[in-house]
Amino acid sequence: MKSVSRVLGERFVAQGLAGPPLRDPVAVAERLLAVQGQDPRGFRLAVRARTEGLAAADVARELSEQRSLLVTWLNRGTLHLVRSEDYPWLQALTTPPLLTSCRRRLRQEGVGEAEAERAVATIERGLGEEGPLTRAQLRERLDAAGLPTAGQALIHLLFLAAVRGSIVRGPLAGKEHAYVLVRDWLGEPQPVDRDAALAELARRYLAGHQPADERDLARWAGLPLRDARAGLAAIAPELEEVGDGLVRLAKRRVEGELPPPRLLGAFDPVLLGWTSRAEIIGPHTGLVTSNGLFRPFALAGGRAVARWGLARGKVTIESLEPVPAKVNAALEAEAADVIRFLEA
DSSP states (O other), rough: OOOOOHHHHHHHHHHHHSSSSSSSSHHHHHHSSEESSSSSSHHHHHHHHHHOOOOHHHHHHHTTSSSOOEEEEEEEEEEEEEEEHHHHHHHHHSGGHHHHHHHHHHHHOOOOOOHHHHHHHHHHHHHHHHBBBBBHHHHHHHHHOOOOTTTTTTHHHHHHHHHHSEEEEEEEEEEEEEEHHHHHHSSSSOOHHHHHHHHHHHHHHHHOOSSOOOHHHHHHHTOOOOHHHHHEEEEEEEEEEEEEEEEEEEOOOOOOOOOOSSSEEEOOOOSSSSSSOOOHTTTTTBOOOOOOOOOEEEEEEEEEEEEEEEETEEEEESSSSOHHHHHHHHHHHHHHHHHHHHHH
């Protein structure tokens, strides 16, 4: 198995996959800034891989009781797990480019602008009067008001309300994520200085992804290259160059390390933070499908070596290349810890 580059070794440490484990779910979200969240098990497993001794219930507690974490549509129009305190400026910065595509998708679903406005008002009224509601419950309110929810209409109406800053996914209702009004769950939003937000975006992105360049940042955040450049320029005194256009935070320079063998969940952040993931997945390109699914995989020696799945309480690991017996043993131990984490 070939050794990984110095750059990738540093990124593993920035990601919290190598070096000291992170403290708790909030610390993971703080380090990574935004963890892709459309797969509920996936973002929980991202926390597991970067901490020690926690359980999925710890993530649920931060979402439902502490209100320190939430899930909503942000960067690239994708659901992300973020700290509640980071939500206001990330929402203000990354969602405006999403409104045009949202309206276009609603028209494709047969929802006109007037109907979309009535639907958002109905969603806000329902949440304001009844508190947290699941998607199914919000569908009932919209259906009762005679508003379209068939096909993909409902999800795009919820998306519209979210990118406008009205709603987020907050507490869990059983195994489902309920929606809440932002003002009820987090308080009235405060104005966001865009220039300051771009600087914070660059700083926080590098904390969890360095070394990286402007194109990595732009792609990850779903923002134009000019915005990534502006953010990095704003914190230029804090940066040092690595070479090939890559930069890092000078005060957070670390030696790169290889992570121990790990089972990583679907949409793990280590595959999503840069313009290329080739050094990690190598020839195993099927780990990322043509329709944008990122499969769970095993990381060993800094590279993908297997894919895995979980069904009926049992983890199955399918090797993609030969690995030493001690790596297989470590991955079996990881499989047991995945079950412990999810069921504890």
